[in-house]
Amino acid sequence: xxxxxxxxxxIGLVCISGLFIFSMQKAxxxxxxxxxxxxxxxxxxxxxxxxxxxxxxxxxxxVENPDxxxxxxxxxxVNTYWQSNGLLMFKRAQKYFPIIEPxxxxxxxxxxxxxxxxxxxxxxxxxxxxxxRGFWQIMKTTGRENxxxxxxxxxxxxxxxxxxxxxxxxxxxxKAELGSWTLAxxxxxxxxxxxxxxxxxxRVNDYYDLLLGEETGRYMFRIxxxxxxxxxxxxxxxxxxxxxxxxxxxxxxxxxxxxVTDFSQFAKxxxxxxxxxxxxxxxxxxxxxxxxxRKLYTIEIPKEGFYK
Numbered sequence: 437x438x439x440x441x442x443x444x445x446x447i448g449l450v451c452i453s454g455l456f457i458f459s460m461q462k463a464x465x466x467x468x469x470x471x472x473x474x475x476x477x478x479x480x481x482x483x484x485x486x487x488x489x490x491x492x493x494x495x496x497x498x499v500e501n502p503d504x505x506x507x508x509x510x511x512x513x514v515n516t517y518w519q520s521n522g523l524l525m526f527k528r529a530q531k532y533f534p535i536i537e538p539x540x541x542x543x544x545x546x547x548x549x550x551x552x553x554x555x556x557x558x559x560x561x562x563x564x565x566x567x568x569r570g571f572w573q574i575m576k577t578t579g580r581e582n583x584x585x586x587x588x589x590x591x592x593x594x595x596x597x598x599x600x601x602x603x604x605x606x607x608x609x610x611k612a613e614l615g616s617w618t619l620a621x622x623x624x625x626x627x628x629x630x631x632x633x634x635x636x637x638x639r640v641n642d643y644y645d646l647l648l649g650e651e652t653g654r655y656m657f658r659i660x661x662x663x664x665x666x667x668x669x670x671x672x673x674x675x676x677x678x679x680x681x682x683x684x685x686x687x688x689x690x691x692x693x694x695x696v697t698d699f700s701q702f703a704k705x706x707x708x709x710x711x712x713x714x715x716x717x718x719x720x721x722x723x724x725x726x727x728x729x730r731k732l733y734t735i736e737i738p739k740e741g742f743y744k
Contacts, residue, residue: 484512484672492660493546493617498644511654511661516672521558522665523674528559529666530681532571536600543604551663552621553603555655561594561718569593572603582606589726590733594719618643618656626652687716687736696725706737713737 486505490497499505515522529550536550553559556573568575570593576586582602584592592598603624610620610628614635622643623631634646643656665672696702700723703713714720716736725733 481517484509484516486512487664490660490664492621492656492663493548495616495618497656497660501644504644507654507657508660511657512664515658515661515665519674522672523676525554525559525662525666526669526674526676527680527682529554530678531684532559532596534684535596536571539597539600540604543601543608545604545607546617548617548659548663549603549607549621551659551666552624553600554662554666555658556624570599571596572599574599574602578602578606585731587721589722589724590719591721592719594721595717598719615641616643621659622648622652622655625655685716685742686739688739689734689736691732691734692725693727693730693732695727699723699725707740708738708743712743 486499486509490499490508497504497508499508533550536553537547540547540549553571556562557571559571561570562573563569564573566575569579569591572593574584574593576593579586579593579599579602582605584595584598584602586593607617607620607624610623611617613628614620614623614631619631619635619642626634626648630652631643631646634648635641638646640646647653665674669676690706699713699720700710703710706713710723713735716738720735727733
């Protein structure tokens with residue numbers, strides 16, 4: 437009995453001590469809380485007014501059709517209020533659009549197709565479940581058919597400049613076969629034959645008249661929504677300074693026509709490490725370059741002063 441009393445007395449002493457310590461802790465004062473500036477000063481969810489003149493590559497989106505209106509409204513809402521993703525698109529576009537835009541222009545492909553790359557990959561070297569790779573989500577067969585080297589050692593689908601050239605080639609061919617840039621863009625998702633077959637089956641000649649599956653049915657609306665939002669950030673509630681955006685790091689090119697046994701050692705010659713070399717040359721898939729055929733490769737090296 438005495439042992440039980442001692443145990444209870446000990447527990448009571450611990451509880452009293454805990455309450456005493458807790459009472460001595462000082463809660464944050466109102467002054468301290470007031471001084472903290474919130475990151476977000478205001479947050480509200482608004483219905484969006486349908487913009488006038490929505491188009492892709494100069495081809496109008498017929499939002500006067502109630503079905504088209506609803507589908508366009510959905511993509512504007514989804515992409516406006518997916519704020520974290522939207523802000524990342526602004527940041528990445530500042531870094532990568534200057535690489536994509538001149539290649540589109542050189543090939544006679546409308547500038548609006550840069551937004552296709554945005555919805556395909558989020559401007560990252562994404563990998564799809566089907567095996568597509570890179571900013572333009574090029575399949576292995578398509579890449580090889582268009583002159584890209586694709587293997588475990590080198591995968592040029594990850595070379596943004598080369599992949600953009602392949603995308604231009606595909607899109608120009610689709611435009612010639614299907615008759616409009618909108619249908620060419622849809623064919624980038626569903627394939628030329630797939631889009632052509634559905635046009636014939638449904639006896640129409642316009643993307644916006646087609647009944648399509650979920651992914652291809654949303655495809656053009658997503659592109660147009662991102663185009664609208666990325667061109668009017670403040671209108672859709674995105675607030676940032678130019679300094680907040682990611683910067684394109686200038687590089688110079690060196691040519692290599694031999695094997696490279698160790699890219700870690702190779703990188704040191706140019707004052708960088710292997711990680712930085714890979715960031716600028718993601719198409720180099722291994723730490724060495726086989727190059728048995730003595731092919732001429734171009735490797736990008738960042739200029740001095742951008743990495744410490």
